[in-house]
Amino acid sequence: MIRVGLPYHLRTLARMADSEVALDVGEPVTIGRVLDALEDRFPMLRGTIRDHLTRERRPFIRFFACKEDISHESPETPLPEAIASGDEPLLIIGAIAGG
């Protein structure tokens, strides 16, 4: 299972009890596939992380894997083994912006 950490506001919107959610994602494990699985499980998150139509990441959303910012990686790029194995979570973060 893939572990995904979400920012507070999206956990609240999805009514998640825990800070992380575990998702079953097929091989190869990519950001795109993780987001597909996340939005299937929590459809109210559609449009909040990536655009409804273009599927591009919203500007103030960042993706971190194993302490690396992978926000600009292609959605088809395989995620590190530590993410794919569930040892480390994929972190979806609201960027520090504004006041």
Next chain:
Amino acid sequence: MSKIRVLVGTRKGAFILTADGAREKWNVEGPLFAGWEVYHVKGSPADPDRIYASQSSGWFGQVIQRSHDGGRTWETPGGGPQSGPEGMPQGESNKFVYEGEVGTHKWYDGTQHPWEFKRVWHLEPSLTEPDTVYAGVEDAALFKSTNGGATWQELSSLRSAKGSLWQPGAGGMAVHTILLDPTDSRRMYVAISAAGAFRTDDGGENWKPINRGLKSLWELPDPEAEVGHCVHRIAMHRSRPDVLFMQKHWDVLRTDNAGEEWREVSGNLPSDFGFPIDVHAHEPETIYVVPIKSDSEHYPPDGKLRVYRSRTGGGEWEALTKGLPQQDCYVNVLRDAMAVDSLDPCGIYFGTTGGQVYVSANGGDAWMPIVRDLPAVLSVEVQTLS
């Protein structure tokens, strides 16, 4: 015994204020959708416990919320087959997609700029169908849902009304006002900053600008300009849907023929700049505005928060000050942040950017704060419940 429910949208969530018909002792619930901007919350006239809310965020975009029980519980409307766990909606309720070619509008520098959806400013439920609701959005367009907000479709012909000449003001370019004619279900009005006022007589299939008589000489040197006017708000009394009142960027105006011709009624106001305008529930010629010093200084003249009332449909205005701060007050009152109830005497409500929500239970003669320290108030709506 009647009950009043005030729906307040703020920069950091929504609040529901309730009282009995005396409107003296208030209960405050919230914040709902804490931390999100809530531009507007409005209940269905056909089913007052059906309430729609627009929550948005610079980080996470637009979310539509819906309540079936007067705001006690909320859901993101669903629709379509359920592929997720039981009860989960599909997320289409957050999807606002412009119809056809997106097109362009005038940008700040005069060049053309593509329409880009940003957020829902205003939700206007149908007068008769709880599942039908209109959404005024930024960048300016009008959407309609007939399934309780589960999915949305643009009424795109609005943007055909010279949309390429519309231009954002400092606050963006949004459909911020939607008025439904209670005597003709096919007629409605919208107002857009900075494009003007528009009317449809066929349920939204065709729209025409209704801005004759508006003068915006600094921004629009052409006195015949059909669009481009910075209309801040329009208001109607349900007994006379052909009479509209307008707070423009500068100037307060009225029309007696459904927008075919407007005339200025600013009269003796200390400033005719402002944002909200509303009409007394039982006196169609009694209207209210909150003068603001100028478009450069968004606060009341002389640091005195004064609502102005005209009992003559404009022209002659009186200051209403009892219970309102008359010194050192530098808040603003935004365009969607004034509303009236339908009790007798009529209650008038408004919220400020300083987080106060005021009520007058006697048509404006005296005011009291319901709450003083909410986040900046973006919108105020009132439901009169029996």
